[in-house]
Amino acid sequence: MRTKQELGAAIRGGRRAALVVNAHSRRGRRLYETVHSRLRAAGFTLLGAYPVDRPGELDRVLAEAADLGPDLLVAGGGDGTIGAAARLLAHRDMALGLLPLGTTNNFARTVGVPLDLDAAVGLLTDGKVIDVDLGLIGDTRFTNHVGIGLSADIMLTAPPRLKRVVGRLAYPLTALGLLARHRPLRVTVRAEGREHGFDTHQVYVANGGFHAGRPITADANADDRLLVAYPVGGPSRRGLLRETARNAAAGHRRTLGDKPFLAVRQLWLETDRPARIEVDGEPYGETPVRIGLDPNALRVMAAADSPDR
Numbered sequence: 316m317r318t319k320q321e322l323g324a325a326i327r328g329g330r331r332a333a334l335v336v337n338a339h340s341r342r343g344r345r346l347y348e349t350v351h352s353r354l355r356a357a358g359f360t361l362l363g364a365y366p367v368d369r370p371g372e373l374d375r376v377l378a379e380a381a382d383l384g385p386d387l388l389v390a391g392g393g394d395g396t397i398g399a400a401a402r403l404l405a406h407r408d409m410a411l412g413l414l415p416l417g418t419t420n421n422f423a424r425t426v427g428v429p430l431d432l433d434a435a436v437g438l439l440t441d442g443k444v445i446d447v448d449l450g451l452i453g454d455t456r457f458t459n460h461v462g463i464g465l466s467a468d469i470m471l472t473a474p475p476r477l478k479r480v481v482g483r484l485a486y487p488l489t490a491l492g493l494l495a496r497h498r499p500l501r502v503t504v505r506a507e508g509r510e511h512g513f514d515t516h517q518v519y520v521a522n523g524g525f526h527a528g529r530p531i532t533a534d535a536n537a538d539d540r541l542l543v544a545y546p547v548g549g550p551s552r553r554g555l556l557r558e559t560a561r562n563a564a565a566g567h568r569r570t571l572g573d574k575p576f577l578a579v580r581q582l583w584l585e586t587d588r589p590a591r592i593e594v595d596g597e598p599y600g601e602t603p604v605r606i607g608l609d610p611n612a613l614r615v616m617a618a619a620d621s622p623d624r
Contacts, residue, residue, distance in 0.1 A: 316408045319614065319623075323444040325386045326410060326616070330359045330440075333380035335400070336416070337373065337392030338366035343416050346432065350391055350414060353436050359387075370395075377403050385409065387616065389439065393417020398458045398595045401613050405449060405456055410614040412439045418528070422458040425523035425537045427618050439616050445623040446611040447537040450522035456609055457594045458537070460526060463584065463602060464500055464517040465555070467591035468493055471598055499550035501587035506544075506579040513575070515546035516555045520582070520606050530566040532576060538624050540610055544577040544584070581607035 317325070325331075334354060338344040347366045354361060362383040365376045377400055381388055390400040391414035401422070404411050415423035415430050426447060429435050449456040469490050494516070502518050504511045519526065521543045524535040535543050547562065548554035571578040585603035592599040611624075 319444040319446060322386060322408065322410055322614065327440065329386060331362060331385050332359045332387040332389055333362050333383050333385040334364040334389045335377055335380050336366050337396040338368050339370050343392055346416060354389065357436055357440050373399050381409065387412050387439065389414060391416045394419060394421050394459060394595060397422050401449060401458050402456045405609065405612045410444045410616050412616045421525040421528065422523055424525040426615050427621050438618055441619060442616045443619050443621065444614050445617045445621050446614050448522060448540060449609045449612040450542060451607045451609045452594055452599065452604060455594060455599065456612065457522060459521065459523045459595050461520040461606055462593045463590050464515065465490065465493065465497055466517055467593040467598065470593045470596060471591060494552050500590050502546065503585050504544055504577065504582050506577065506582035511577060513546050514550040515548060517547040518544065519547065520544045527563065529563045532569045532571055533567050534570050538622065540580060540608060541578045542580065542582065542606060542608060543571060544582060545575050581605065
């Protein structure tokens with residue numbers, strides 16, 4: 316493995332890259348040619364360039380691109396695409412270049428990649444290689460979060476036809492239907508010799524600093540060797556809605572020392588009944604579960620002034 320400095324110098328000097336864009340979304344399909352031409356104009360030699368039209372082919376195409384041996388694998392898409400690329404590149408002598416083409420772009424926000432396409436491409440030429448943590452649930456690495464409770468029920472319940480017709484609006488519409496009959500969970504978290512219990516409809520365990528495009532807290536990030544566990548509201552449905560709105564509006568003013576955040580390196584989480592789990596928006600399984608960290612697992616191109624531990 317080259318050092319981060321050596322890898323960064325190779326990217327800036329040789330500019331050997333491969334490009335994978337999730338073209339399944341309308342935005343990805345529309346921007347693929349633009350991304351391709353701008354990378355070429357920036358001086359990159361593209362060993363391979365792949366628009367992926369079918370979500371089921373993403374992992375295979377990412378692996379094919381990585382097998383070409385680029386110094387930089389550029390992935391364009393939303394958090395699902397970036398998460399798949401991150402899992403593939405963990406502990407490999409290759410950096411991930413992010414082109415945030417999704418809706419919330421949580422991981423790009425966490426590592427400070429600009430959402431403007433031209434600025435994101437510029438960072439690939441003028442930035443530096445840093446390494447960041449990935450979360451670990453079982454054998455599965457994740458970039459952003461684990462959701463337990465209502466969010467996982469929504470992911471598994473939202474009708475495919477509704478998602479095709481209204482897109483992301485399918486999830487809040489499904490949530491309104493589920494919430495009326497959703498029962499709160501009794502959640503127990505054991506970490507660092509202490510036990511924490513609470514009743515809630517929803518709990519998250521985050522690796523990054525953003526959720527739903529908004530800051531979780533002012534000081535949460537993916538390079539601090541910490542997971543952040545927190546319930547959203549208490550047992551009442553009104554409390555869930557109130558805390559969801561509060562988190563979205565006030566996350567940038569809160570810190571990890573505030574309630575109800577629990578910042579730890581690993582944890583064991585169980586519920587009074589088996590509860591569904593989603594990992595970065597994809598179904599995973601049910602509780603109980605152990606969640607930990609894979610420190611400095613992923614190399615990413617970031618801004619030249621980005622902090623790096």
